[in-house]
Amino acid sequence: xxxxxxxxxxxxxxxxxxxxxxxxxxxxxxxxxxxxxxxxxxxxxxxxxxxxxxxxxxxxxxxxxxxxxxxxxxxxxxxxxxxxxxxxxxxxxxxxxxxxxxxxxxxxxxxxxxxxxxxxxxxxxxxxxxxxxxxxxxxxxxxxxxxxxxxxxxxxxxxxxxxxxxxxxxxxxxxxxxxxxxxxxxxxxxxxxxxxxxxxxxxxxxxxxxxxxxxxxxxxxxxxxxxxxxxxxxxxxxxxxx
Numbered sequence: 001x002x003x004x005x006x007x008x009x010x011x012x013x014x015x016x017x018x019x020x021x022x023x024x025x026x027x028x029x030x031x032x033x034x035x036x037x038x039x040x041x042x043x044x045x046x047x048x049x050x051x052x053x054x055x056x057x058x059x060x061x062x063x064x065x066x067x068x069x070x071x072x073x074x075x076x077x078x079x080x081x082x083x084x085x086x087x088x089x090x091x092x093x094x095x096x097x098x099x100x101x102x103x104x105x106x107x108x109x110x111x112x113x114x115x116x117x118x119x120x121x122x123x124x125x126x127x128x129x130x131x132x133x134x135x136x137x138x139x140x141x142x143x144x145x146x147x148x149x150x151x152x153x154x155x156x157x158x159x160x161x162x163x164x165x166x167x168x169x170x171x172x173x174x175x176x177x178x179x180x181x182x183x184x185x186x187x188x189x190x191x192x193x194x195x196x197x198x199x200x201x202x203x204x205x206x207x208x209x210x211x212x213x214x215x216x217x218x219x220x221x222x223x224x225x226x227x228x229x230x231x232x233x234x235x236x237x238x239x240x241x242x
Contacts, residue, residue, distance in 0.1 A: 010048075129186045135227060142225075
């Protein structure tokens with residue numbers, strides 16, 4: 001049918017707990033979520049979107065080219081009936097090469113779009129989360145190397161205080177693990193000048209308020225490391241209860 005919609009497909013591999021983030025980003029880029037295949041540590045997400053129609057001037061040019069090709073083939077056939085089988089084979093091969101594949105070929109989205117740094121896929125990050133000295137060069141090196149990228153880790157709120165004179169905006173001090181105010185290892189992560197809504201709380205039971213000691217799965221964008229204050233600045237992307 002002339003009005004039948006033709007789609008192009010793309011598959012994306014994600015790590016655990018980042019499926020929603022990737023689906024949201026792809027949908028903003030015009031992709032429709034089709035299905036999900038769940039693995040042990042990774043998921044495979046399939047998306048599709050309608051193919052863009054070929055502009056009419058190009059269609060007209062293509063039609064004219066086909067008309068010329070038909071005249072050439074017809075003339076060649078009239079001059080040499082012996083080449084008929086060879087011409088038919090050539091046309092069949094050309095038609096087969098132009099036929100679109102019904103099965104989409106899996107591709108991998110660029111790491112900056114879909115790959116999230118976690119302790120499971122990054123030994124460097126796993127070591128950083130267990131380091132007792134949070135002011136060493138490893139923190140600054142990690143922040144410089146991965147600034148603007150996304151990290152995900154299980155952690156808790158170490159401290160929460162109002163930002164300046166605000167009543168609804170806060171500075172959050174975060175740490176890896178489950179010990180809250182008693183955290184002694186790993187970088188001192190900081191969400192600065194954010195309200196509770198900007199934490200983008202998710203999970204089965206989303207709390208109305210948060211406080212020191214609460215445990216979450218933090219997904220955030222890497223910012224700078226303040227060596228003077230020994231603070232690792234992050235921008236929240238998703239905060240999942242656990």
